[in-house]
Amino acid sequence: MNHNQDQHYIAKVIQGDIRAFSVLIDRYKYMVFTMALKIVRNREDAEEVAQDVFIKAFSALDTFKGDSKFSTWLYQIAYYRSLDYLKKSKRSVETTGIDVSDDYSITNAEYITDYLEANDRKTMIKKALDELSADDSLLITLHYFEELSLKEISKVMDITANTAKVRLFRSRKRLAEILKDRVEPEVVKNHGRK
């Protein structure tokens, strides 16, 4: 989408125009920060990691070949920098089980989310996403928000496209489950009221 525009600014930065890099930062800081936050789970640390990602990207910009999208390349750095940060602070990525029961009704969950006020809904969805493991939540955001293809995701996270597909399917299922579990009691509680 912004592929050519990115190239234009990258060329400018390589020629020595540091200010041109701010365009790239502004364009990608949200996603990079979100990725870091999902993994390190702390705003201050995530901010530091995200800054670090851009500094690293800046110094390695001349090694960017352009055979993939700049965003994919940048997200790859972001992913590894975040993991490195965790490693340094001796924490590990939080994981959750992947057990998902087979029968779930997504239509129900959708109806239920419409039921909540928009703000409540956002908070709740965010919380549900947080309940997924960092990698799964990242996978979902990369695929559904950034609309990265499975191939691109596999490059960012260094997994095969097939693994990405399976994991995406599972985490999507699990997210729906979590939402259902969270919302249903509330709906039941309010159901009979007039």
Added chain:
Amino acid sequence: MEENKEKEPDYFVKKIIQEIGLEEPSLNFTETVLSKIETAREPNSVTVYTPLISKFSWAILAVIVVGMGALALFGKVDTKNSWLEYINLDAVSEFTFLDSMANLKFPSTLVYGVLALTIFVYVQIFLLKNHLGKKYELH
């Protein structure tokens, strides 16, 4: 039916993910990154490598060494009044210091003390190595 079941969550998840959007970093994020990049680009007098002995000093040293070598080999230096004459080299042949070492006796307390100290030093090296190794271990 099965296909429908597959597509539905896809659409649903997309919808909610687009709805919550992305997290926002602090307002001055871009500026902070740029200023950090600029600071990193300026050569720092502390971190830039400067050799302890500059090339110029090396050149002078080389001239001195070569000069002295050449002087020793080809130079006509009058050696008659050499300072060597003033040193009593005969004393070397009458060297008795080592003979007196043979009669040297250490008190056994000193011997045990030094032995024990040596052992402690070696144990400490081992323990410290382990301790520091663990502290800076890479996972």
